[in-house]
Amino acid sequence: MTDQAEALRSELRARLPEQLPPRLGVAVSGGGDSVALMHLLHDIAQTEQVDLFIATIDHGLRPESKAEATAVAEQAALMGIPQETLLWQGWDGTGNLQDQARQARYRLLTDWAKLNRIPAIALGHTADDQAETILMRLGRAAGVSGLSGMPYARDHNGVTLLRPMLGITRQSLRNYLSRLGQGWIEDPSNHDQKFDRIKAREALAGLGALGISAQSLARVAENLAQAREALALYTQESARKCATVDGGDVCIHRNGFRLLPLEIQRRLVVGIIAWIAGQGYPPRGAAVDQAVTAVAEGQTLTLAGCLLISRRDKAWFCRELNAVATTTAAPQEVWDKRWVLSGPQTAGAEVRALGEAGLPQVPGWRALGKPRRALLSSPAIWSGENLLAAPLADYSNGWVAEFAPQRPEFYSSLLSH
Incomplete structure (x- = not known):
């Protein structure tokens, strides 16, 4: 294993629970982030006797989506990891597409996990995703909680969602895959200017001259997450003094x-x-x-x-x-x-x-x-x-x-x- 791979694996492992569950799910779309997550977790799972299970969401919104899910299944099979494709069929063409797709994605993933007795799912969000989230929330004048970004772990529908790569950049993951000789799929929607996240991504690229990068914004989110935890504890202590449950x-x-x-x-x-x-x-x-x-x-x-x-x-x-x-x-x-x-x-x-x-x-x-x-x-x-x-x-x-x-x-x- 190269020094780069070892560094990525160490960073990822540090953000996971000390004791991994014996059955761990991984959401893999076929994009560079989730494919890198699959490979890195495969190394960790072999060392720690953890069984991995791959889930791929086919939103059915592009003609290529079925073939992309099949490509993930083939990669998983080569690594000896069970894979299942989950099809979303719930969009009626109205409302916010990205929001509805996100909600459907989490619902499908957590339902799949519970059905297969998988207590936790690892997701491929990166430092870039965290930085883009913060920029979008700045536009909505968010407070401490909003600007603390996505958490490393949270419960959703009775399943723990893990985001162990929030401190790792998208580019470093692609460099890692390139050295492995492993390809990935580029989603054309990642360049579609009608989505706010893509606008935030392009805005972030222009902030480097100020020393603002994906990693620096991810660190800001971590700092604010600590402040959020302190405020939550103060809120709990205050509730015990002035609020009662009936x-x-x-x-x-x-x-x-x-x-x-x-x-x-x-x-x-x-x-x-x-x-x-x-x-x-x-x-x-x-x-x-x-x-x-x-x-x-x-x-x-x-x-x-x-x-x-x-x-x-x-x-x-x-x-x-x-x-x-x-x-x-x-x-x-x-x-x-x-x-x-x-x-x-x-x-x-x-x-x-x-x-x-x-x-x-x-x-x-x-x-x-x-x-x-x-x-x-x-x-x-x-x-x-x-x-x-x-x-x-x-x-x-x-x-x-x-x-x-x-x-x-x-x-x-x-x-x-």
Whole structure:
């Protein structure tokens, strides 16, 4: 192995978990970055007795895509690595193509991983990708979290996504492949000016005179990631002092909230919304600022599937009824991606929101001291139009509401959202 290959392998290995899972997925498109990742991980896997599995996404957007996936399969076969091509067939021609393709890519990859008992997937993002991401987010006036870029590891749909090459440049990977005598596929969309990422790529090429490079921006992202972690810890500590969990709702003591720095107020609001409504794109800055003001001034509003209700010295964050009004599930199944209700076997029973029809059937709900609108969106057991139980409204009748197994505890979730 050449010194260059050894240096790349060492850099990549340093960014992976200390103990690799026995089964590791690798997303390989056929481009230079992912092909280099496949070769480097192959060396590591042989040393550490790890079984690799390759997944290739065929978006079906270009006539060449099927042949490109076949080329990846042939390369993987020569290395003795199982490969599977995953076909995306979900685009109807509307909306943001790159965004929809990205979401589909992660969904296909994580579904494939879970089906094959693969706990983690390595992705081929490089320092150049990180730098381009930062430039695009600068254009959107992002804060610390946005400018910390893509993380080296994160959970998505129950699978760990690993990006061990965020400190390695695209050119160094291509130099490595050239010395191996290994070819790769160039995607023509990498030169299409209609995409913001390609505009960022060309802008980055012109910043060298200022000492701004892919590697320097990647280091900036690492520095800001450390700052983000410190702010997340401060947010968690602040939440323990001024926020309490009541069922699936979060109650903020407004006086304590007002004393927090504005940045921590914003992070706490975003974290609460993510915990209640589920991880996804966080609300935009202006909407978050509006919610922060609403908490401080005792206002009521809806935001990203959540309802904020102010009552005297408290502000309640709960699920918005409209967001779950038509959501149903069978007992023992996950409802609204966070609740599992279990109880006596009852034919025809289903989980629905308590709602306006159910709350009057709950005796003594006022004694709970919770806002009425917070209870409306809580899960309940129904048989047709008959309410059987509403565990979170203290009307259990033998039924229990528990968080879904993968749902994190609120305070710990503030360190990962």
